[in-house]
Amino acid sequence: MLTINNLKVGIGNKQILKGLDLTVNTGEVHAIMGPNGSGKSTLANVLAGRDNYEVMSGTVEYDGRDLFELAPEERAREGIFLAFQYPVEIPGVNNIYLLKAALNGIRKHQGKGALDAVEFLQVVREKMKLVKMDESLLNRSVNEGFSGGEKKRNEIFQMAVLDPRLAILDETDSGLDIDALKTVAEGVNSLRNESRSIVLVTHYQRLLNYIVPDYVHVLSDGKIIRSGSRELAVELEEKGYDWVRQEARAA
């Protein structure tokens, strides 16, 4: 599904990713953990196609294609979804209107017909339940005046409607209280299946108590310095990031 090979990425004059390798197969859930400034969000944004990063070298293959040849909207239509760390507010643009335009854009790309209002609402109603979304949020402007929890919930709700093949969740747990975290995690878990891959980017292992990953990777100073199973996250929680860094240096 996704193969990242020796990826080096900078912003301005500063290099952030310094030779990152990662392979995600179909149906797998990978957690990328790391301290602040290690390059987690950069990775998420580069995969989604944000243009203020400079890809210096390395390759990313998505579904056998060169990901960097695709514009952000093309990546989205090919099934890549980014749940934003800070979902932006768009005043005056109806939440559900944006979502309908997005879904019908993706459907068109897949050679399917556009959903009419009734069919679309059916999909929406069904998916809303997954994240216990309040119906009143549907007809508000995109993210405008949403609480932190509502914004994150809205991201997962969009993910449910758009049905991506590769979902990248950027710090979806940040700023959530424990109840909101559980709701969001339940939503994500309900969207886990053998044809969808998920990359969780997170600082804390707390999220991984609720969304249990198949693999855990530790990102430090622009490189993955250690990969392992779920247990690695637990160990990290006990011993801290310095421990892995030292081990990596020793090795």
Add this chain to the structure above:
Amino acid sequence: MTDETAKVEELVHQDYEHGFVTDIDTDTVAPGLNEDVIALISAKKEEPEWLLEWRLKAFEHWTRMAEPSWAHVHYPPIDFQGISYYSAPKAGTDGPKSLDEVDPKLLETYEKLGIPLHEQKMLAGVAVDAVFDSVSVATTFKEKLADAGVIFCSFSEAVQNHPDIVREYLGSVVPVADNYYAALNSAVFTDGSFCFIPKNTRCPMELSTYFRINAANTGQFERTLVVAEEGSHVSYLEGCTAPMRDENQLHAAVVELVALDNAEIKYSTVQNWYPGDENGVGGIYNFVTKRGDCRGAGSRISWTQVETGSAITWKYPSCILRGDNSSGEFYSVAVTNNYQQADTGTKMIHLGRNTRSTIISKGISAGKAQNAYRGLVNISKRADNARNYTQCDSLLMGDTCGAHTFPYIETRNASAIVEHEATTSKISDDQLFYCRQRGIDEEDAVNMIVNGFCKDVFKELPMEFAVEAQKLLNITLEGAVG
């Protein structure tokens, strides 16, 4: 980023869609302005003596007035003697009585604009008084309106058929000496629209006028008068496009609205005149005086405008809230791209008690354009419990354009409550990226964000106009994000 900039450039340079000139015989007087030219216009239109005198009085004022220079717009001096003040399509001695008699080339022009008149007739609920250059050539739906007692005709016809009403109200809202361009218009106006809604009548359809400037180097001086008698209601739509041309064209229209007791006038405009090319060459100078008089108690006048065209727009649709409990509204979207300049806003003059006014202004600038909001809220001594709410938002696209806000608030009554809110924002990369990440094209994303920004104004427009307005906005701003 550079790729994107190139794409944006290309889209910005898209040509004006409605650029074409109809080859049609025109009856045009030689350039220049003096009393003889005014007398000639008046004679050609077979006007009564009082109207000629009124025109000459306006001309006399005009010769003593100075061109205003306070607006935030820049342009070379206008040679008022280089303009031809009269141009009419040659359509025989009598005006055409049906569409069959209309010059086929004229009809073709409308078809290019997407407003074929024979289809307009069938369009439910919209009557069209088509103004081509300065003379009305076709009016539809007259019968149905006549049944309701509504008079809707060209200004010239009104002068011939309803001289008493015209004489009573003409210049009663915008006096001949009101301002430089209003005085000029009063002296030389050739035609326009006239609308009269009798007492307790709800106009059975939206009234619509399409304006179009055609003959080269001809100033266009429209005169519109709408009178709503006690307890009546009317919604009036005005929309315009223009063919492409090189020389700047002056357009100085005057619109007067009069609302008597408990009458309601809703006046909507979509303005899409030629804005000039991407280097700022050509384009219409749109210096317009629009004013509504809430003369009666409980009356209401609402202006909604979507301004996407013209090289320079200088326009302040205003309300005089004379009657007690009367209310005025101004909803505006002004879009400027390339070298367009707009200085627009409103004046709300509170004279009566318990009068209220609402101002919602949305300015969008792209390219090297300058967009200014200029608004006056004046609460007079007698206007107890007056209320005003003003919201004034600017959206910038790119970093070579400008947005300016000049609010004037004058209050002489301590019971007044005046609120003013203003914001300036940019379409952010974050918003664009968010939309694109959801699978939406960059262009669609820009349209979505801009339309969202203008939502509060668009919802005031009649349905079919709202659709046209969104389309115009999208054409004007295509790819204007850099």
